[in-house]
Amino acid sequence: MPLPFLTADRDGAATDVATGTAVSPPREAPEDMYESRHLRWRRPYHPGPLRVGGTAVVLLLAACVLFSGVIIALAGSLPGAGICVAVAALLITIAFRLVRTGIWVGPKGLRQLSLLSGTTLSWADVAGVRTVQQPVRLLGLPRTVQGQVLVVERTQGKALPALVSDQGADFLGRPRAFAETALAVEDEVAEFKG
Template sequence: MPLAFLTADRDLDDQAVEAAPLPHSGPDRWRRPYRPGPGRVGTAAVFLLLASFVLLSAVIIAAAGALPAAGICVAVAVVVIALSTRFLRVGVWVSAHGLRQVELLRTTTLPWNEVAAVRTVQRPVRWLGLPRTVQGQALVVDRKRGGSLRTLVTDRNGDFLARPEAFERAADVLEAWAAEHHHR
């Protein structure tokens, strides 16, 4: 018997996909229309584990009497915790207000009235965000006033690597959000 609640890759049945949203998750709330990939979750977990070891070392250093060094360890642990939780939030978020692209150190929000189109294109994409490029699919947003937003998601990034059906589902959901709010 599979334990579906233990994995983010479980198959979503038609009823779960078409179910009405919960009362607390209205259209004004920012939400990510896809699950973070296992690579993203695993990397964040490793960095949180590292932060716990740094905090443990801070306790040992403080017990030894070197409070300034313990304070530095606590500060390093806080930075690692903040970066790992921010790393989990990286991705595309949507609401009735617009489309938000969250990156590690910056966030770009584009209201729906400034979005001309959201579409999937075939082109060279970065593999896991590294400089190496491979042929793949990318979801791009065209602005009404010039240019495109940076590539939103690709089928080769940390959330969709080796999960093409998850990329297709996320692209369809993002395109549907754009189509729904484009006519308002």
């Protein structure tokens, strides 16, 4: 049986189980790709390895709590199992919010999501996005170090709190990736506003 995910021809080709032949998926027209890209919220950068690793650890902890809940339920204590399921659901929600933290762009505006809250600005309310050198929190902890942040400025009122920095979970130890992301976000804002 061919295993396309182990070979070099894994670029989207699927294998027909009955015949064993490669079947390529239908390709989208360039216009369709452009439309689908600009009709939904998307993050113009990938989450960093520390963010993904932290999320994986939280999900692993949730799996352990769920497994404990199953053992407690088999032992006959349903209220204890219910508490374990509730804690696991809370951990899964935290993991989901943790991986979605950052700046998102879409056809309606710019969205900045943190762990507990989010702010959405329409494109008319966004004056611009720029990189600023200032003291920032190291991995979101109380300790501050000198670093760069991506600041979203409003047309009226003060700028949004800095959420994406070169000392955060997405870009710690990767200054080049932060610079490329800052340019990508600025380009996205200019494209959607223009």
